[in-house]
Amino acid sequence: MTSSNNASEKKHVNESQDDQEQQSVLEKYDNESRFRVFDNQKIAWMVSLIAVGLSLYHLYTSYFGTPVTLQHRSLHVAVILMLVFLLYPALKKSRRNILQWYDAVFALMALSTTVYVFVEYEGIIQRGGIPNNYDLLFGGLLVLLVLEAARRVTGWGLPLLASLFLVYGLFGREIGGIFRHRGYEWDEIVGYMYQTTEGVYSTAIGVSATYIFLFILFGAFLQKSGMGQFFNDLALAIAGQTRGGPAKVSVIASGFLGSINGAAVANVVTTGSFTIPLMKKIGYKKDFAGAVEASASVGGQILPPIMGAAAFIMAEILGMPYSEIALAALLPALLFYLGVITQIHLRASKEGLKGISKENLPAIKQVMAERGHLLIPLMFLMYMLFFSGRTIIFSALLTIIVTVIVAMIRKTTRMSFRDIVEALENGARTAVGVAVACAAVGLIVGIASLTGFGLSLANGIITLGGESLLLTLMFTMVACIVLGMGLPSIPTYIITSTMAAPALIELGIEALVAHLFVFYFGIFANITPPVALASFAAAGISGGNQMRTGFVSMKLAVAGFIVPYLFVYNDSLLLTNTTFTEGVLVVTTSVIGVMMLGVAAEGFLMTKMPAVLRIVLAGGAIMLMTPNLFYDAAALLIISVCLGIQWILARRVGLNYLKAV
Known part of the structure; x- marks a missing residue:
């Protein structure tokens, strides 16, 4: 009985070590995996509740329908941003077992952007994209939060690209050549990004x-x-x-x-x-x-x-x-x-x-x-x-x-019920990376559309x-x-x-x-x-x-x-x-062509393939994958010759081996 318990304990230890190794590799190459694991169970429960609530909201709206587009997308973005600031520390070296006070503030600021959209929705629509001071405040805040969230989750590349596009939107009039445009003021850009479905709340976030x-x-x-x-x-x-x-x-x-x-x-x-x-x-x-x-x-x-x-x-x-x-x-x-x-x-x-x-x-x-x-x-x-x-x-x-x-x-x-709850939570956590990236992409696509x-x-x-x-x-x-x-x-x-x-x-x-x-x-x-x-x-x-x-x-x-x-x-x-016959022909020639392309890439079939033969075979394979009867006929001839030569080479290698033995 003792040996059985020891074996079980050893198995669990090995599985735990494997999980830790997987997580270590994942965190090294995937920023989305570098999330906090809280010591404070109350905070952990709160974050889990927000994640599960987001999943339940999306399940609910998939059946009963969503609020109006701007409100629905703003709520999605705001809760995703909240999860980012609650789950991801500001720096790689930051402690990941506690929640910093400023991240809690950032999470509340993110929530405020959608609260404002819900409260002021009629005013936003009536203003027709001409922002007032409060629109500019919450819109500017949203842009900054999206950039910071993208930095934490995806790394520097995407937020830098989005920032460059924002600068381009502001100062495009100073650029010469085909990319020059009239330039836009900050309030115009913020209004476009926050009050319409062309910026942060674009199709990317809609999807x-x-x-x-x-x-x-x-x-x-x-x-x-x-x-x-x-x-x-x-x-x-x-x-x-x-x-x-x-x-x-x-x-x-x-x-x-x-x-x-x-x-x-x-x-x-x-x-x-x-x-x-x-x-x-x-x-x-x-x-x-x-x-x-x-x-x-x-x-x-x-x-x-x-x-x-x-x-x-x-x-x-x-x-x-x-x-x-x-x-x-x-x-x-x-x-x-x-x-x-x-x-x-x-x-x-x-x-x-x-x-x-x-x-x-x-x-x-x-x-x-x-x-x-x-x-x-x-x-x-x-x-x-x-x-x-x-x-x-x-x-x-x-x-x-x-x-x-x-x-x-x-x-x-x-x-179990716990498994279902964990699936709801894991789904929301996994969606964070893509959603944040989509929000940042909205800034890029918005400027591209505007300019x-x-x-x-x-x-x-x-x-x-x-x-x-x-x-x-x-x-x-x-x-x-x-x-x-x-x-x-x-x-x-x-x-x-x-x-x-x-x-x-x-x-x-x-x-x-x-x-x-x-x-x-x-x-x-x-x-x-x-x-x-x-x-x-x-x-x-x-x-x-x-x-x-x-x-x-x-x-x-x-x-x-x-x-x-x-x-x-x-x-x-x-x-x-394509007709059925054409489809069958395309599938057949494509399959043969890809297999021959694989042979050319690996440089082996029965025996090692000479470099010149590999190049010729690759050309024939590509021709065969091009849906054209003339090309197909020429390609089949080229491939047949190449395979014939390769068979002869393989046979010689086999005979030489037998003689040596």
């Missing part, structure tokens, strides 16, 4: 206060039900025994979780703490193991059905049905993951790596019997989104309820590209990666869709295609050095070199960097405006 919050809350309930463990076990059961199995497990598990939670760094730490040690154990090198987890986690945000909630924002901005966007994004996302898995398999073949022995893996039947019912909420969500005809918000609400009910089926997944900066930037990109579509795409790609460095994926998309997508639309590219293009490259900023936070976090777990892990991540994601160019030139890859 945060509806779709994003509810789907983050849905993810929190799934996590409480044990969905993360289920995905890991299912991935192990499916792919663990195959060649290089742990790496394929990482891809499957991270893809599913990344689509739901939309947080690349958090996904890397959560899933990577389990998969990266397994990859290293069977022989994958540190940098490669970290890169697999980073690229798979980032890719989840382009994977339907949820795409980290980005699909819903895109639907809102473009005024398109969600189902069309999800369908368009499906094939490119699957091609991305096929490219990653191809390179993983080839690397395992090249280095003679095996999978995990069958006796150390869970059986699929056992996994499905214990937790398979957790797939029901996901299937229900897809039904609601694609076939029910109900709103996205109502679909999310019902899916959360279904998740709680379905989890009750088995004891291992059943949620016409977005159109000027689009014209500038087109001018630099010399009206060449390829050059314009390349400049747009660079702009998206730079804008996306160090930012959450959703604010990144909102910024790039405002700043960069118009350049492509000006050249005649369809809006959906342009938005998917900028979304992809904004996302891939997370694995693109020099600021590749997802890759850096993975390197922190694997013990590898950060920059090398970043570059290997880019190589694994090579299909993701090429496919957006291809669907710009021919949107058949998005399966839009």
Whole structure:
């Protein structure tokens, strides 16, 4: 009995240490995780109550409807800001077990901004954007609080960018060239940011206060039900025994979780703490193991059905049905993951790596019997989104309820009242980072709208590209990666869709295609050095070199960097405006092309591939992914020749080996 108790205690100690290590890595690369843990239980209860109350408010309004737009968004922002100042200390070195008096003051000041909107709503509307002194006071206060909150949660990058835009709004008349504008006074800017739905309370916050919050809350309930463990076990059961199995497990598990939670760094730490040690154990090198987890986690945000909630924002901005966007994004996302898995398999073949022995893996039947019912909420969500005809918000609400009910089926997944309360709290805490970033993005988008900066930037990109579509795409790609460095994926998309997508639309590219293009490259900023936070976090777990892990991540994601160019030139890859026969042909050629691109990137097939042959094969692969019958025929010929030469080389290597033996 004593030995059993000792074993149990040892297990809990190990789990606690693992959690601490995960949290340490997460805090190093993800500012959103550096929150306070209070010694004072009364303060802890108060913060929990505010978080739970915010979640309940959003659940309530998703069914019964929201107050008028300005009031609803102002309440969302104010409570989010309160949570920021209560949860996040001003400095990294600040004590995180106590609440500083000035942070309590900041929290109350944040609350006052929405109280004023509710009390003075009729006056604000009647003044028609012409602020009085009180409007300027509370509006200016809101702008400053948003900048400070963004600094605490996301780091310096976003608030500095927002501050530069505010300065640009004030002094744009002093700038020469295409970006010059008439300049605006401070009261005009504050009124625009606070009294309208074009600034802080713009579409970005509107989406945060509806779709994003509810789907983050849905993810929190799934996590409480044990969905993360289920995905890991299912991935192990499916792919663990195959060649290089742990790496394929990482891809499957991270893809599913990344689509739901939309947080690349958090996904890397959560899933990577389990998969990266397994990859290293069977022989994958540190940098490669970290890169697999980073690229798979980032890719989840382009994977339907949820795409980290980005699909819903895109639907809102473009005024398109969600189902069309999800369908368009499906094939490119699957091609991305096929490219990653191809390179993983080839690397395992090249280095003679095996999978995990069958006796150390869970059986699929056992996994499905214990937790398979957790797939029901996901299937229900897809039904609601694609076939029910109900709103996205109502679909999310019902899916959360279904998740709680379905989890009750088995004891291992059943949620207690405390679990439900914790899920409500965790959902609000997780939503803080995205909501604050959306509020700060509102300042940027507001100034861009007020001054016409977005159109000027689009014209500038087109001018630099010399009206060449390829050059314009390349400049747009660079702009998206730079804008996306160090930012959450959703604010990144909102910024790039405002700043960069118009350049492509000006050249005649369809809006959906342009938005998917900028979304992809904004996302891939997370694995693109020099600021590749997802890759850096993975390197922190694997013990590898950060920059090398970043570059290997880019190589694994090579299909993701090429496919957006291809669907710009021919949107058949998005399966839009195509017949069934054309769709089958596009899927077939794209699959073969991505696999051959993976071969060229890894430089191995049966034996090591010469550099020249890799380059030629890569060219043929790209041609094959371009939906054009002439290109397809030429590409198949090129690929056939390359594979024939490679087969001959492999045969010679085998014969030489036999002679040597």
